[in-house]
Amino acid sequence: MGTRSELEYHLVRPELVAEFLADTAVDEGVYRHPVRFLRLRDDLTLQQVPPFGT
Numbered sequence: 001m002g003t004r005s006e007l008e009y010h011l012v013r014p015e016l017v018a019e020f021l022a023d024t025a026v027d028e029g030v031y032r033h034p035v036r037f038l039r040l041r042d043d044l045t046l047q048q049v050p051p052f053g054t
Contacts, residue, residue, distance in 0.1 A: 014046060015046070016040055016041075017040070017041040017042075017044040017045070017046060017048075017049055018037060018038075018039070018040050018041065019037075019038040019039050019040075019041050020035050020036065020037055020038060021035070021036045021038055022035045022036075
C-alpha cells in the first residue's frame, strides 16, 4: 500500500562501489526477484564504474 504523506529523504555522495545481483524478469511491471547485495568492491573506484544504463 502507498502513502500520501510526504516522504523523508537524504541526499548522499557515493564513496563506495558495491556489487549487486539483479534479475531482469518482470511480471505485470514488478520485478519478480529482489535485488541482492553481493560485496563491496574495494578494488574499484567510482571513476572506473560506467554510468547506469551505459
